[in-house]
Amino acid sequence: MRSIWNGAISFGLVSIPIKLVNATESHSISFRQIHAEDNGRIRYRKVCELEDREVSQSEIGKGYEDADGTIIPITDEDLSHLPLPTARTIEIVAFVPADRIDPLQMDAAYYLAAGGVPAAKPYVLLREALKRSNKVAIAKYALRGRERLGMLRVVGDAIAMHGLLWPDEVRAPEGVAPDTEVTVRDKELDLADALMDTLGEVDLDDLHDEYREALEEVIAAKAAGEAPPQAPAPAAGGKVLDLMAALENSVKAARASREAPPGGEAEVRRLPRKKKTASTSTPAATPEKTTPKKTTAKKTTAKKTTAKKTTAKKTAAKKTTAKKATSRKRSA
Incomplete structure (x- = not known):
């Protein structure tokens, strides 16, 4: 990740060289302005009002417009002489519990990377001190031409810094809440x-930008010369006449959604084996036991018959042989 600012963390008398790295990135799809008739790009040109001509970036400087419209030029040299101790330093001014920070003050987030090997030891020291104290560090730093407020906290093994709005930059919520008197019953609170x-809860890693995905499908279809997908018709809206009924229906719908299997697929469950009853097991068992016995008996009888026949044949053969031998002796 490319660093956007180099400086140091001032932690008392300890100085920690660091590099500032963006901790977030935008995945939103950006569009170009075009001429609707011929798709030509619409570009903005920087023109000097006095000379009525386009000027290059090198000719452009900074200026402050006074209340009467007078322009007061401010050069980079003027800004370099500002008496800011935080010009290249993130100066820690206090340590407070995290719940003291109003989320409304949260701004951009950055990672603070140790600037080289010598910065490793003090970096880890500050990280472990923040972990053990369960506090966050409040700091001042200068970035993009102004001094800012920041909050340092531990994220994994790194130190992150959240830019904070100054307290006077957060508007009070005046005129935002309903100004009519409303009574909420305990039963309504119970349903809520x-x-x-x-x-219940949700794993934030499971959430994704469905609008961006749908937009990508539209762009892909247009690029392929196909008709973009059509969105389903929105449900008819109306005033909520019965808050209790709406809450009850919401609870039922949420329970049904939680009980439904993920992805819309049916849950596969193993069915329990059916137990065999006495009426179904007896007839099936009888032929299985009887048949082998009959078969065995038949095989035994066949073996005995074969053996008898074989013995009879052998006896007859012996008698025949004896008769032949006797006749030969007599003839001799």
């Missing part, structure tokens, strides 16, 4: 609690 419990 039941709905929250039914929906």
Whole structure:
């Protein structure tokens, strides 16, 4: 990851060289402005109002517009002389519990990478100190021409810094809440609690940008010369006349959604083996036991008959041989 700022963390008398790296990235799809008639690109040109001509980037500087419209030029040299101790330093000013930070103040997030081998030891020291204290560090730093407020915390084995808005940059929620008097019954709160419990928790890694995926399908279809997919018709909306009924239906729908198998596929379960009853086992067992006995008996009888026949044949052969031998003796 490419660093966007190099400096140091000032931790008391300890200085930790670090590199600032963006911790987030945008996956949103961006569009170009085009001329609808011929798809020509629409470009913005930087034109000087006094000379009415286009100027290059090297000719462009900074200026502050006063209340009367007067432009006061400010050069990079002017900015380099600002008496800011945080120009190249993330200066830790306090350590506070994490719940003291209002999420409304959260801004961009960065990773702080140790700047070289000498920075490894103090970097790990600060990381372990933050872990053991269960606190976050509040710091000041200068980035992109202004001093900012930051919060340092541990993420895995790294130190992350969240840019914070200054307290006076967060608006008070005046005029946002309903100004009419509303009474909420305990039964309605119970149903709301039941709905929250039914929906339960979610693994944030399972969530994804469905709008971006649908947009990619539209772009792919247009690029292939096909008709883009059509979105389903939206459900007819209306005023909620019965809050209790709406909560009860929401709880039922959430429970049904939780009980349904993932991906819309039916859950495969092994059916239990059926137990054999007395009426079905007896007839099946009788022929199985009887048949082998009859077969064995038949085989035994056949063996005995064969043996008798063989013995009879041998006896007859012996008698014949004896008769032939006697006749030969007499003739001799």
